[in-house]
Ligand SMILES: Cc1cc2nc3c(=O)[nH]c(=O)nc-3n(C[C@H](O)[C@H](O)[C@H](O)COP(=O)(O)O)c2cc1C
Ligand code: SF4
Ligand code: SF4
Ligand code: FES
C-alpha cells in the first residue's frame with residue numbers, strides 16, 4: 001500500500017461527456033471508497049484536454065499519466081493497480097500523443113514540450129473550471145490585482161500596446177491600439193464585450209477555452225474594463241454552447257462572491273460587472289457591429305464603419321470588443337509582462353495561436369503553438385499526419401472567410417502576414433486538413449453555400465453575388481460547367497470583395513478564389529472532361545460492379561430506379577443509362593463489390 | 598442578474614404555468630436599464646418553455662414589452678436558432694460543419710433524408726423526428742456527428758445513422 005496523495009483529473013469536455021466520462025467519475029468515486037482511498041485522493045473535472053478522439057480521458061497525478069479510451073470496466077483496474085499497487089496500467093495509457101506534450105511552465109519538461117506551447121490554454125485540462133480556488137491557486141486574478149493596485153489604467157494600455165498582441169478573432173487588429181482608442185474616448189458609460197459567437201462552422205476554440213478556463217476570460221475583461229474606464233462587460237455567447245454558458249455564468253457568480261467583480265474591486269475605486277447575452281445562430285452576428293445590434297435586441301445586421309465601436313458602440317457608447325482568445329492573453333501579458341510576451345512568436349505576430357485541428361489528420365483536437373510554427377509542423381508533428389496512408393491535398397484556414405493552401409505552402413509560418421501572402425488568412429483558428437478524397441471545387445461550393453445561407457441580405461453584392469457564384473459552382477460540380485465559368489467566378493468574386501458592406505461579403509469569395517488559384521486544373525477537369533478526380537462529385541462518377549460480387553441482391557433492392565439486374569448468386573450489373581448516380585447501391589454492398597469510376 | 602441557461606429542467610406543464618414563468622422572466626428583465634435589448638433573451642426563454650415560438654406567445658411578449666409584434670417576428674425570423682413551428686419529439690441536429698463535411702456529412706444527410714422522408718427543416722408525419730442542420734457541434738474528432746435530443750452520435754456512416762434512427766423510433770413507439 002502506498003500513501004501517495006493522488007489527484008485525478010477527469011475530462012469533462014463536451015466530447016468526453018458524450019463518451020460517458022461522468023459515469024466513469026461515479027464509478028471512480030465508488031472504487032475509491034471501496035479501497036479506502038477517498039481521503040487522500042482528489043478528483044477534479046477539467047475542460048477539453050484536446051484529445052477528444054481518444055476520449056474519455058482521465059489523468060492521474062502525480063506523474064501525469066494519461067489514460068484514454070476508457071470503459072467502465074477499466075476503472076476498478078486503474079484504482080487497484082495504479083492507486084493501490086502503484087503500477088500504472090500500461091495498456092490504457094495513451095502513448096505518443098503529441099497533443100499533450102505542451103503544458104508550458106506547469107510541467108515545463110522538455111520531453112513533454114513538443115511543438116506546442118500553452119499560453120491562453122495554460123489552465124485548460126489542469127484546473128477544475130467550476131472551482132475558483134483551483135484558478136486562484138495557479139495565480140488566478142493576480143494579474144487583475146496587479147493592474148488595479150500597481151498600475152494606472154494608462155500603464156495597462158501601454159503594456160498591452162507594447163506586447164504586440166493582435167486580435168485573435170480573425171482580422172489581427174493591434175489590441176493595444178484598440179484599447180488606446182477606446183480609453184481616449186470621453187463619452188460614458190463605456191462597455192467591454194467578449195465576442196464568443198464563434199461563427200466558423202468547423203471550429204470550437206472559444207468554446208473549449210471557456211469550458212476549460214472561464215475565469216481567465218472574466219479576469220481579462222475586468223482588466224480591460226479598468227484600462228479603458230468601463231464598469232460594464234458583456235459576454236456574447238452562442239446559445240448552442242450550453243456547457244460553456246453554464247461555466248462562464250458560474251465563474252462570474254463566483255468571482256462576484258469573492259469580491260473580484262462588483263463594486264470597489266479589491267478595495268479600490270474600480271467597479272466592474274459582467275452579464276451574459278446569448279446569440280441565436282447567425283454567423284453575421286460575429287461581426288462586431290452586427291453583434292452590437294444583436295445585444296441591443298434587434299436583427300443582427302452590420303452597419304458601415306466608421307464610426308468604429310471604439311467611438312460609437314453598444315447603446316451608442318464607446319465599446320471595446322475583443323475575441324475570447326484575445327481576452328485570454330490579457331492576464332498573461334499583465335502578469336508576465338510585455339517583454340516576455342514579445343519573446344514568443346514572429347516579428348509581426350507575437351504570442352501563440354490556438355487552432356481547432358480537424359479533418360483528415362490523425363490527431364484532431366485543440367492545439368496551441370507559437371506564432372511562426374509552420375503548417376507542416378502543425379499537421380505532421382502535432383497532428384500526426386494524414387491517416388490511412390492517404391495523400392495530403394490542402395489545408396484550410398480561416399473557415400468561410402479563408403482559403404485552401406496546397407502542399408507547396410506547407411512551410412509557411414503561421415503569422416498574419418505570411419498566411420495572407422500565401423492566399424489564405426489566419427482567421428479565428430479553424431484548421432481543416434483535406435486529403436485526396438475531397439474535391440476542391442466541392443469544398444469551394446461547401447463554403448459558399450454556407451456564406452450564401454448566412455448572408456444577412458442587407459447589401460446586394462453579397463446577397464445576389466454569392467447566389468450567382470453558388471449557381472455556377474453547383475453547375476460545375478454537376479458536370480454542367482461551361483467554358484468561361486472560371487473567369488466569371490473570378491470576376492464576380494473580385495467584385496463582391498470590393499463592394500460588399502461587411503466582412504462576411506468581403507471575404508465570402510475567398511475560398512473560391514483561393515481554390516481557383518491553387519487548384520485550377522481541378523476546375524478545368526470538371527468543366528472540360530466532366531471528371532472529378534476525387535470521385536466526390538456524385539454526378540461525375542459512375543458505379544460498376546466488380547468480381548467481388550456474390551449476387552446477394554441487396555443493391556438491386558435499394559436502387560430507386562431499377563437500374564440493377566442479375567439473378568441470385570450471380571454477378572449483378574448496372575445499366576448505366578438508367579442509373580441516376582444516387583450511390584445507394586455503393587453504400588449498401590457489404591462486399592465492397594461496387595466501385596466508383 | 599437574469600438566468601441565461603438555454604435548457605431549463607422541470608419545465609412547467611400547463612400553458613398557464615408556462616405563461617406565468619415567461620411573464621415572471623419578463624418582469625425581472627423589465628426592471629433593468631435598456632429593457633428592450635432583452636428581447637432575444639425573452640425569446641430564448643419562451644423557446645425553452647414551449648420548444649418553439651408559438652404566435653400567441655409572441656403576441657403576449659409584444660404586449661408586455663410594448664414592442665410591435667412585427668418587430669418581434671422580424672427578430673425571431675432573423676436568427677436560425679428560433680423555431681416557429683413545433684419540432685419533433687427527437688430533434689436531429691446534423692452537423693454540417695467543415696470537419697464533418699470533409700468526413701462525409703453529405704452522405705449522412707442523404708441517408709437521414711431517405712430514411713425519414715423529410716427535408717432539412719422538416720418534421721416527420723408522426724411527429725417523432727425533426728431535422729435541422731447544425732454547424733460544428735464541437736466534436737470534430739468524432740466527425741461526422743449528429744446530436745439527437747441531447748446525445749451526440751459520432752463516427753457516423755449512412756448505415757449506422759439509419760440504425761440509430763430505427764432505435765429511436767422503437768423507443769418512441771414503446772413510450773406511446
Ligand atoms: C462575418 C464575420 C464574422 C465574424 N465572426 C467572429 C467570431 O465568430 N468571433 C470573433 O471573435 N470575431 C469575429 N469576427 C470579427 C469581429 O468583427 C471583430 O473584429 C472581433 O471580434 C474583434 O476582436 P479581436 O480584435 O480580439 O479579434 C467576425 C467578422 C466578420 C466580418
Ligand atoms: S450488394 Fe454487392 S455483393 Fe450483393 S449483389 Fe450487389 S454488388 Fe453483388
Ligand atoms: S447509384 Fe443508384 S441509380 Fe445508380 S446503380 Fe446504384 S442504386 Fe442504381
Ligand atoms: S472533451 Fe475530453 S479531450 Fe476533448
Ligand code: FES
Nearest residue numbers: 692694697734737
Ligand atoms: S464540424 Fe461537425 S463537429 Fe465540428
